[in-house]
Amino acid sequence: MSLDLAAYFRRIGHDGPAAPTLETLQQLALRHPGRIPFENLDPLLGRPVALDLDSLQRKLVQGGRGGFCYEHNLLFQAVLEAIGFRVTGLAARVWWGRAAEAPAPPRTHMLLRVDLDDGPRLVDVGFGGLTLTGVLRLEPGVVQATPHEPFRLLVQGDGYVLQALVAGAWQTLYEFDLQPQQRADYEMACWYLCHHPDSRFVRQLLAARVDGTVRYGLLDRAFSVHRPGQPSERRTLDGADALFEVLETRFGVALDGGMRDALRRRGVPH
Template sequence: MSFDLDAYLTRIGFDGERVPTRATLDAIAAHHTATIPFENLDPFRGVVNRLDLESLQAKLVHGGRGGYCFEHGLLLQAALRDLGFTVTGLAARVLWGSPDLDAIPARTHMLLVVDLDDERRVIDTGFGGMTLTGTLRLERDTTQETPLEPFRLVDLHGDWAMQARVGDEWRTTYRFDLHPQHPIDYEPTNWYLCTWPESKFVTTLMAARATADRRFALAGRRLTVHRLGGATEKRTIADADEFRTVLTRDFLIDADRIAGLDEAFDRLP
């Protein structure tokens, strides 16, 4: 199946020039993260995410849904290639929330690196609550501004480590190398994350969306809204009706098209 670039750009609300430039790349990152949420409703409901291009477009472009990193990354990769960018898929080891930065977890995250005329840039629209809303120059030890938090890339035993500044602290999101990945390389990990009984994508419901001035994050029944330079709001969702409202209003998910949401909410601790 071919990629429907017009439908994708309409979905994310991008009407700028279709040229492979830094400005276009940054704009795509901002528009994508503001309109297509991170969410794992399918594996939490026992449905395995499909990574073929037809399924990705049906779900994320036409279906009023979001997805997790492999879905975001493969959809975005197809869009950027259609726009004329040279794009390489990579794999990362997630360190977010880990006290041990020397840990070697499995490569369970996807990100992209884009080759422009004079630089290489990282773009990643699928890292949940701390996803990039801009792009980063592939350069170590330089603080780089994004529409939300500052980020930087540092050396970690020869790998690249991405860090975000949260308050006064640099926190590591993940580590990666530059070994290219192909779509088939993500399939076994996708199956594992969607079916392993102890996978956080199976046991925990998550959603996230980032706009120009705030981040929305859902973890189980807890909704958090982080405002840029302002207060953080947290509250607990009371019932399944409010759950549907939050999914629709804050995460732009078409909740009416998803079966079993009431049962999914009842499973939340």
Template sequence: MNPPIDLAAYFARIGYRGPHTASLETLRSLHRLHPQQIPFENLGPLLREPVLLTPEAIQAKLVGAGRGGYCFEHNHLLKWALEALGFEVTGLAARVVWGRDPADTLPPRSHMVLRVRVEDGDETGDFIADVGFGGLTLTAPLRLQADIEQATPHEPFRLRAEGDVFVMEAEIRDVWTPLYRLDLVPQEPADYVAMNWYSATHPESRFVRQLVVARSEPGRRYTLMDRELGIHSLETGSDKRPLTTPGQLREALGFTMNIRLPDSPALNAVLTRIAEGE
């Protein structure tokens, strides 16, 4: 069976020129490069466009059209690439708790994560990969081991054990911040279809109400939340800038976030509404 991905096109999109081997070095390289070149973005749900999870649709959008996407698109694309290289990959699901009161009722599973098996000598083991978590997307895989701090090219992360669940945490300004709750139950394709449908269409989903865009680069992260552009440097801290015109939003999306924007009246209307603070 042929892999459902054009590896050469994907590698060209993210700038990967390394070996085609199922090694930890390959996994780390892909995990670092992917979120630098393919941004997290939710223009599809904002424009009321269908978000399809077929290999053809995801590759056409994220690889061919120069667009980005959200977790289901990013992590499916990475999953197919890793499987084509010979990795064993299992799709998982998580409950996002970032920014929520711990006393709140647990949210539904709405985030896709990957479990990757690496068979590589002394490096053999299971890893968590996730290139689709917005402003705090992992830029390196984490060894599936509880309660150890793990360095990445950006923030330190850890998987804190809580019963039979792992809590993904990032160290932000010296505070360990919970991002999502993850168990190791494999997910079927139909599970992601349901989660994706909610995220892309439900009126309470943030992705149909708010512009959310993010991209990483060495030593820096960029975030765009509606009309606020955040630049987060590991050396100099964070700076936030308001964007008050559609032109400024277009410039941030195109140049800062590396999105090839569609030329559509619907996009013009959305960017005007966001710029006006509506």
């Protein structure tokens, strides 16, 4: 199956130009995480995660599902390249939620470098609760606005650190360098995330989506709503039916009967 660009555009609600311009890149980077959710149901339930283009399209475009970083950004890379962008896959060590003094985590996150005529940009449509909804210049030391939080890049050694301004404080999301990655690199890291007992993807239910200026988040049964400049709203979902309803209506995840049964059998802790 070759890339069905028209089907992808319908999936994300894009009816604008398909030209390799900054404006197009900005529109796609915003619309993608608004229509295709971040979620880890397959590794959580022991289902295989395939990274070939056919599988990504069947799941994320045709199947009404979401995925995690490799699924999102590999699909996004294929879309951008089909339009005519020059794209390089990169890898990052995720520090979000980890203590600064903790041992360095493995490079298990994927992001994208896009080279435009006026310089390189960074995009990342697969970072969960703080997924980048804008396009960043590869320019350290300056605050860059996005449709959601402000972001900035800092130089660290031979690479960079990405930070977001969250509740008035700069939070480190991940560190990365500009070494191009190959599909084999992503396949190996994806296998780790889907099988290693220390991977949170096999231990916790995770979901995220943006809806206008709102961010939705889910951690097991803890559902959160984040609005700019307002205190976050949080509630615990009571029972499987409430969980299914939120997954379908707030995150847009198409749940089949087998997934519902598997989630009931597994049980999702509070």
